[in-house]
Amino acid sequence: MPAVHPTILFAKFEQSLSAGGWQSLRTSSEHQPRDYRIWRGGERLDLKVYLLTLTPGGTGRPKDEWRIQPTAAKIFAQGADYLTVILGYDEDRDVFAGFDVKAHAGPLGTSPSIQIKAKALDAAVATGLALHVKSSAELVFAIKPGFLGLYIEYLRALHDAKVDPAELTLLVDMTSDPTTVSQTDIDGAVTTPERKRVLRTILRYLRDRRFRAKVLTAYAHQCAACGIQLELLDAAHVLPVGQPGSTDETPNGVAFCALHHRAYDAGLIAFNTSYELRISKPRMAQLKTDGRDGGGTAFAATLKAALLLPSKPSDHPDAALINKANAHRGFVFS
Ligand SMILES: [Zn+2]
Incomplete structure (x- = not known):
């Protein structure tokens, strides 16, 4: 070679x-x-x-x-x-x-x-x-x-x-399969705050990478809100990381393009347990009052009526997680 x-x-x-x-x-x-x-x-x-x-x-x-x-x-x-x-x-x-x-x-x-x-x-x-x-x-x-x-x-x-057997075990485990290690495991095994921060960050990266691969594969690398591909996709968490009940599994994920991911995290768009997509009326009204609603009509036109779902039902967003997420973001369906 x-x-x-x-x-x-x-x-x-x-x-x-x-x-x-x-x-x-x-x-x-x-x-x-x-x-x-x-x-x-x-x-x-x-x-x-x-x-x-x-x-x-x-x-x-x-x-x-x-x-x-x-x-x-x-x-x-x-x-x-x-x-x-x-x-x-x-x-x-x-x-x-x-x-x-x-x-x-x-x-x-x-x-x-x-x-x-x-x-x-x-x-x-x-x-x-x-x-x-x-x-x-x-x-x-x-x-x-x-x-x-x-x-x-x-x-x-x-x-x-390598100097700390407990830490080494965690590192070996999380690099083999990041779902087998939790942030609590790290807090229990690692003593110094700096090393805790390092391992927690590595675990987050490993989990995000795995989550992204699973979600984008499930959604065929297509935005669930507009259908765009073009390698502009993110794996969005339905219920955000850090919220009780949030997971890094596909039923807590949805593939969105950069625009719709941003809009979803900001509570500008959401979907209900029937997977219908909506723009937040109160949020749009507020934006109009603030004079920041430019492009609203064009933005609304990009949205499908309902999420473009994965072919496997077991990959669809979980109803309980959707409800928690909408409550968390204060999104009201009407
Ligand atoms: Zn999109």
């Missing part, structure tokens, strides 16, 4: 950060490592990035192993004012591997090779983020592009999870 050219690898790195909402600026022209400043919202990080092609095993190594060979680096740079990010990239799976610099702190020798199991790379294709616990007690992560920014933001917390 030929190595992917560094220019293409680093372009993939930048695109992956961008997909997760991060902006990046290259601050050196060298390849290994290449310096970056990345930022999102109020968060800003300086990085030294080693990024190499992942290739299969090599002679005498197990067949289920993939590796990077950082031959150009004599030692991985480490410093207090930047994060060292060591990545491999598997073009076929479109998955990164993230290695722990602490486990490779010394001189690398003449033919260095750092491994990850194929199983972890495959698992990340399904879940977004997966874990390979190496016998040397290094945690290696397999990372889909959309998770790369999150991985880098929580790099130290993630790799250091």
Whole structure:
């Protein structure tokens, strides 16, 4: 398998950060490592990035192993004012591997090779983020592009999870199946507030990714309110996350385009247990009073009379959840 050219690898790195909402600026022209400043919202990080092609095993190594060979680096740079990010990239799976610099702190020798199991790379294709616990007690992560920014933001917390068996178990469980771990499990097992926040955020991301995939598949990648596809879709929660009874299962989901998702969350539109779609009359009246009802007629014309439902009845929004959601948003059907 030929190595992917560094220019293409680093372009993939930048695109992956961008997909997760991060902006990046290259601050050196060298390849290994290449310096970056990345930022999102109020968060800003300086990085030294080693990024190499992942290739299969090599002679005498197990067949289920993939590796990077950082031959150009004599030692991985480490410093207090930047994060060292060591990545491999598997073009076929479109998955990164993230290695722990602490486990490779010394001189690398003449033919260095750092491994990850194929199983972890495959698992990340399904879940977004997966874990390979190496016998040397290094945690290696397999990372889909959309998770790369999150991985880098929580790099130290993630790799250091190996020191606490309870935390490691949670991380293994949630990356295998995020529905088996609850926020309460995290609060019970993790002691420091910062690490709690990290694990809670990772769990939320994993659950959102799974929820999105299930809901968009059920609705055939089509907005349930207007029928548009065009990759403009979100998986909306019927009853919002954090409300008692809210779940990340398909009966609490509906596929909406960006416009109708926004309108639904704002209480401008809703649907009842017969799946009839309505615009909120009180909300429209208020908007008219405020002089902000422009486009109202065109907006109303985009709405179908009823939700475009999934073919499987078990995927339809749940009646009890619909009623709770409408009560929560103060939506009155008339
Ligand atoms: Zn729509």
